[in-house]
Amino acid sequence: MADERTLLEGFLDWQRAVLVGKCTGLTGEELAQRSAPPSTLSLLGLLRHVTDVEREWFHARFRGTPVPFLYRRDDAKDAAFDEADPAGAEADYDRLLKQWQSSRVSVATAALDDAFEDQLRGPMSLRAVYLHLIQEYARHNGHADILRQRIDGEIG
Template identity: 55%
Template sequence: MNWTAPQGTRADVPPVADERTLLEAWLDHHRQTLAMKCAGLTPEQLTRRSIEPSNLTLLGLVRHMAEVERSWFRRRVAGEPVDFLYCDPDTNPDGDFDDVDATNAKADFDVFARETELARTAVAGRSLEETFYHTRRQVQMSLRWVYLHMIEEYARHNGHADLLRQRIDGATGA
């Protein structure tokens, strides 16, 4: 069986809702957009680099966002003692992008799906005003800030994903 990245669906963001509902809906919209940018591609296509010297690939973006979900929601907000998935800030800061391997594409997509679910669980029932101390930045941060940052992070990388996908097979949109 030849694996390809799964087809995704993207729910509409409600035009009127409370703040938490909108933040969660926009974050899910961007999560789903990244998945849609990868849909139907083979592992080899997902690991195709954009252009030298860039290390960007669609699979690298999926791995990066799994790492970012884990880091912000689980490690920082929820205080879970979780290890890094693909990179280490001291020894391999770009491992999520540099160490992509087509033979691991399905597993990496499974990790991304699992980390987004675990992120949802980690913040369920927490107030947007809840804070945590970010040790590297040495500042208190709120869950609200994390949601906004994650939306920004996905939006930026979804722009990269647009260009990568267009280079692979000419597909645009979504």
């Protein structure tokens, strides 16, 4: 039992932890293993992708703070996946953890009903951002389950 804000933050943190858990104990090379050609989906790519997603939704969209993507570019929208380099896995992981903290700080004083105008969706609240991020992580955690099982048979 908790208030809505605590529940939303808790579910998002749980989804974040699930993704990191799927990556725990793997080498950079294992994290960068791709699922199946022609897909460039990998656990490392997922870590990089959600780092940009957090920046986009909590900072750029909700706060209106211009922050550049760390991986995605206009000329390479899938660079988070396509350019995932095993040698950079530790740095990419550290960026994600720092981004989580930055995301938390960014919205700490905002109310769930605080809103912004999204170019594609119209008015959106912070509540909707939390729900969007929860579903984003949940969807990718399904991918991560399959990727991890393919790497070393680990399930659950």
